[in-house]
Amino acid sequence: MDIVGTTLTVRPIDATTADNPRAVDLTEANGLYDDTLVKRLRDRGFDARLLGDGVASGGFAVTSKLVRVDPGSTGARVVMNVWMQMLFRQNAVYEVEGFVGQADAPLVAFSVTGKGYNSTRRRVVDFAAKAAAMLAARQIAKALAAR
Numbered sequence: 370m371d372i373v374g375t376t377l378t379v380r381p382i383d384a385t386t387a388d389n390p391r392a393v394d395l396t397e398a399n400g401l402y403d404d405t406l407v408k409r410l411r412d413r414g415f416d417a418r419l420l421g422d423g424v425a426s427g428g429f430a431v432t433s434k435l436v437r438v439d440p441g442s443t444g445a446r447v448v449m450n451v452w453m454q455m456l457f458r459q460n461a462v463y464e465v466e467g468f469v470g471q472a473d474a475p476l477v478a479f480s481v482t483g484k485g486y487n488s489t490r491r492r493v494v495d496f497a498a499k500a501a502a503m504l505a506a507r508q509i510a511k512a513l514a515a516r
Contacts, residue, residue, distance in 0.1 A: 373414040376428025379407050380420045387435040398498035405499045409506030433467035461485040463497035477512040481505045
């Protein structure tokens with residue numbers, strides 16, 4: 370499939386049923402995920418737009434659902450430096466599943482886990498959300514290009 374110029378309408382991520390045991394406020398992280406996904410899809414040649422703010426649905430819909438979020442261990446992040454965090458995986462997790470197309474007949478399904486490293490609880494989740502969006506854009510582009 371020639372993906373250049375293909376219209377993708379990105380629906381805001383659904384976090385209503387996410388596993389969020391520490392009750393992390395996801396407002397900023399979810400917005401960052403949506404914005405980064407649109408930007409990265411545009412970088413890959415799609416005509417991507419976020420549904421809402423007067424944007425009508427068109428082309429293929431991209432639907433994402435937040436499965437799990439975990440800010441990791443704050444104490445471990447403060448004590449360890451970044452390299453140690455990477456070795457011991459003391460990081461935040463932002464896990465997303467989604468699909469492109471219709472729910473009953475998706476063209477492409479994707480599943481990604483973004484990981485973030487930082488010393489503050491809120492920002493580390495934001496970094497993980499951005500990483501998940503970058504991975505999702507890569508998976509979507511590869512899968513659609515292979516069709």
